[in-house]
Amino acid sequence: MKVIEISNLHKTYSESELEVRAVDGITLDFEEGEFAAIVGPSGSGKTTLLNMIGGLDVPTSGEVLVGGSLMSELKDSELTDFRLNNIGFVFQAYNLIPVLTVKENTEFVMRLQGKKDEECEKRSNELLKAVGLEERINARPVKLSGGQQQRVAVARALAAKPKFVLADEPTANLDSKSTETLLEIMERLNREENITFIFSTHDARVVKKARRIITLEDGKIINDVRKNGGE
């Protein structure tokens, strides 16, 4: 079942007289439960593509259909609600809320959804156990290492049971051990909860784990490989 359908997507930035085509006519779709990596050199359009899929950025032209909703037709507040209920984000710089504890950060999105205390509690405990941070639930982000913070970010992204998770260079700031742990966690959650994961990455370790690798160059797809066969 297709969860994301992208057709002829363009994103052009104008800087003085120079026109930069960050995404140049991409057509692409993602199936439920995929574990996909978008790779490519810096400036190839990975992050821009990811941002448009997540409704954070607006395409110059083309369409992004997520779970049957055409993103360009949603108003600002509808987009926010859409992201809240359908998409989990993992950012390169973790972006945890500094004044909230590990547990509160994990529960934050569920609270925004208006879920009950018991449900939030249960889900955050499950996820924090899954990411190996059950001992640090009351710690503030500043007390955690980069790897631990990114694991909290993953737990937060998954807490609201999104349809898919968009992770922008999630391992860029992590050492190899943390990267390994994080990838194992994400792979396990992908398998156990059938959540679609889409990464933008430079990291060969992520590429190695991904089951689909989409390569971009100059805003175009130059390669789209599924490891279990078929291009």
Place this chain on the structure above:
Amino acid sequence: MTRLLKMAWRNCWRNKRRTLITAASIFFAVFFAIIMRSFQLGTYGHMIRQSIEMFSGYLQVQNPEYYDDPHLDHSITYNAQMMDTLTKYPGVKVAVPRVEAFALVSTGNQSKGVMVIGIDPVKETSVSNPEHFIVNYRMTPGKAKLLMQELEFTDKEKELLKMYENSVYNNLERLFDDLTLNDEKRTKYRPNFEKHLFYKSNYLVPDDSGVLISSKLAQFLNVEVGDTLVMIGQGFQGHSAADLFPVRGMVRVPAPDLDNKLIYTSLNKSQSFFNLENRITSIILNLKDPDDMLLVQKELSDLLDSKNYVVKNWQELNPTLKQQIEGDNKSGQMFVGILYFIIFFGIFGTVLMMVSERRREFGVLVAIGMRKRLLIGVVVIEMFFIGFMGTLSGFLAAIPLVVWFRQFPITFTGEMAKMYEDMGFDPIMPTAPVEGYFTWQAVVILIMVLIACYIPLQKIRKMKLMEALRE
């Protein structure tokens, strides 16, 4: 909601120094505004109480034409039934009849136009209480010389003794204040002052046919207690009035213009002198709760026959005092306004900084699904927390001082005290009780926070998500 409050509270302490500085600026503004307003309102209250309650009363029942033409022909009929109704009326503390008229007084070669007030000597003690102003001590040049011979004074004290050698006093403390004597001398010299300066002066009794004379008038007419005055005037409906009045006592009225021209006599004597029979010029009403003044005024106006009686309040009777208070009040409000205006920029700067430096974080929050409206709510709550901390601490610091100075008002001495007394007020500066003006400070802070939040919050509302995330 609890979680958002918790988040907002924690956000306040992310930059402790900035939060504390902003809260401190609000604290100082609230503290000084309360103290200033409290002294101002307390002084007004005191002035009103003294000049209104002690003289004109909060309300007066008069003939409808008396205020514009204060002539005895515009007097009202005084009967016991009406007084009983007024005295027992809910909200009325005391009702006192008065005759107020003018006459010419003469002793030997000196004559002067005077104001004659006919009072019920017993009832009047609960209003203007002339007994309180009875002169008990009198300094003369001879007495001053005697004191200087008997006692040791510094050169400055001697100078002051000469300066006040023709003064009269209700009590010795005021004289000691004028002479700036220290506590030791006050105790030591008191017997000599008592012995030489005591002045025998009496208060009126009901139906008294004598008068109390104000001290400066007595000085002008050169009369003493026991002397007799000749008074000539025009009575009710053109009757001529002339009689002899023995001086029973002397009063020092704490208002120079009145002290120059005031004569008290008993109500009965004034009625017979002015041929008023059972008529009076006004009934003075003091109220149990001055805040009910307009209500009681309206109710009494409805109750009394409007053809023959009108009920006027102190503001109508004394518009000058009302204007003075209003003018002073406005200047006080303006000062507080300026104070808050300055503080406003502090709050504005804080919220602007808070929003600017957290743009990326706000971008992330919106990205993960927090509506901008909710985000704005959190920032507003943060500002309210800071405002609340400043306001509450301002209240807590101000309340003990307000209560203390209400109980023990600042007492002026020297020239300042004289100035107050010359205006007819006790030389004290009390604070107003803790009441409505406290709430106003909180309301002002609330409004300021809301206004200060407007522009920064518009920035959140119009925030471009990608731009915020890139910061």
